[in-house]
Amino acid sequence: MTTRTPNLSTTFATPSATEPLAKFTDPDVTATGEPRARVALRQLETLWFNTGTLCNITCRNCYIESSPTNDALVYLTAAEVSRFLNEAKQLGTREIGFTGGEPFMNPEILAMLGEALAMGFDVLVLTNAMTPMQRPRIKEGLMDLHRRFGSRLCLRVSLDHYTQAHHEEERGLNTWQPAILGLDWLCASGFRTAIAGRTCWHETADMARQGYAQLFKERGWPIDADDAGQLMLFPEMAESDTVPEITTRCWSILGKSPDEMMCASSRMVVKRNGAVAPVVLPCTLLPYDTAFEMGTTLADAGKADGGMFDSGAVKLCHRHCAEFCVLGGGSCS
Template identity: 60%
Template sequence: MKDQHAPTVDRAKFADPDRTADGAPRAKVRLERLRTLWINTGTLCNITCANCYIESSPVNDRLAYIRLDEVVAYLDEIAGEGLPVKEIGFTGGEPFMNPEIIEMLEEALVRGFEVLVLTNAMRPMMRPRLQAGLRMLGTRFGPRLTLRVSLDHYTPALHDAERGAGSFDRALEGMHWLAREGLRMSVAGRSIWGESEAQARAGYAALFEAEGLGIDAFDPAQLVIFPEMDANADVPEITEACWGILGKSPGEVMCASARMVVKRKGAEHPVVVACTLLPYDPRFEMGRTLAEAGGAVALNHPHCAKFCVLGGASCSA
């Protein structure tokens, strides 16, 4: 949850794409190789979380449902330009609310991509039509399809504090269904509650073992624990000098290898943005096509610092 007493971010920060507030050269990240293309399926969601970075809810349609033909156009561009994309990720909102989600997943899988879907594993995914579609995709494509379930904490109380009463049990129901169907599954947790990563992984491990889910909580690919994001928190800006100070490479940051497609409400066509974390900020809109979105990304947003550089996180598999 947001801390009501957190310091207010210095608005002089993250304003100039070229310079930080103290005049230092701002860090920028060039696209080295486009490995992951994210598709935002729309911001509508079946629940409202206490702190959702994209503000998904049953009424937020700022990002409209993207259509199958629009997704196909980007997959065609990947093929036509010989882009080195290996993974197509689908996020929302809740992707299983998009009426064409099964067809979009199938199109990506038929073309040979690894496909990752971020889901809360609740009622939208559990509708009979969606279950039948996922069962079909699992049979045809096996482990090339992964569903990453959002389970904010390994205890019902803390998960439900974020996502609403009963959410934990409904998510577990969906996870048990995925396990029974043999569909590949991973989990995304959050580091909100002051636990160490070791403590969190041990807690998830106990849950997964008790529930017989077959997920290795100590494998970072099977359990991703994301740093919390709060655009109002006062976080440091990332300068060019920070790479050496932190011992990091720009190539480790998500925007060195990923882009996301979004369709804004009322827009005639989708556009490409720098990453999954910044769907609304016009400074991170990069063009209509993947070819237009190949420029460098200035790290002039708190999420760039907190989540990607200092947090070392990436949404990709």
């Protein structure tokens, strides 16, 4: 197995007195010297687990560069997940999310889902619905979970566009039909199913929802394209110097509240290749940046201080914070 380490980290350097401050370098102030915005944890509503970055396909703009060779985040074990589930239960967490990579490549995914559901959590799995999910053992296990827990298990399938051409532009040739077959099976079997699309095709959100609605009708999928919980449209992100930083003034300028941000209600657990134990991060979009590590338990994460954190509050010192969450309005839950 070849390890591919993605280049998604942020380098925090101290500029000299004569050098201008670069964007996203100082945790406390922006390049213009204004106080950087921060987000406190309002309530841990959703705890995410990255089950590993290995995936059966390589997408053109994968948020965390998952691929068949990227094992920068290794497979979590069911025992490691169990420890965090017990902590989350004590904190009143409502939902457990599983993402990757492709979660159904993790050999212990069914055990993780089963324990989370048995403990009373709602469970959300992000999947491409392709071959890993469609293996007989996985389908049999999912059907058992569906019979036992019903709509508390939701599978959100990545279908980047409602046309094959644009979907495969993002995900590669021959990725459309397997995803469609996976969605056919999920919907026909009665699973609560949602779709994740992208907004990078130079069309309005209304146009996109109309296109998806037509596809859902043609396939007979009981998914409401006008429901933002059933069809989530995510903003595209690119490494660009044009992304503005978020200051404390931006909340009133944009008419938004810190409580609306993903890191106000969620945390994510990852295990890095070579690490002894998993660590907690603010959200699903910052899996490789060690500056955003909050500790090895949820209790530690709530006390994190210094650097990117202020008593557990997250300082928005990453371009993804600005582009995806604050300006893009994105949220993985």
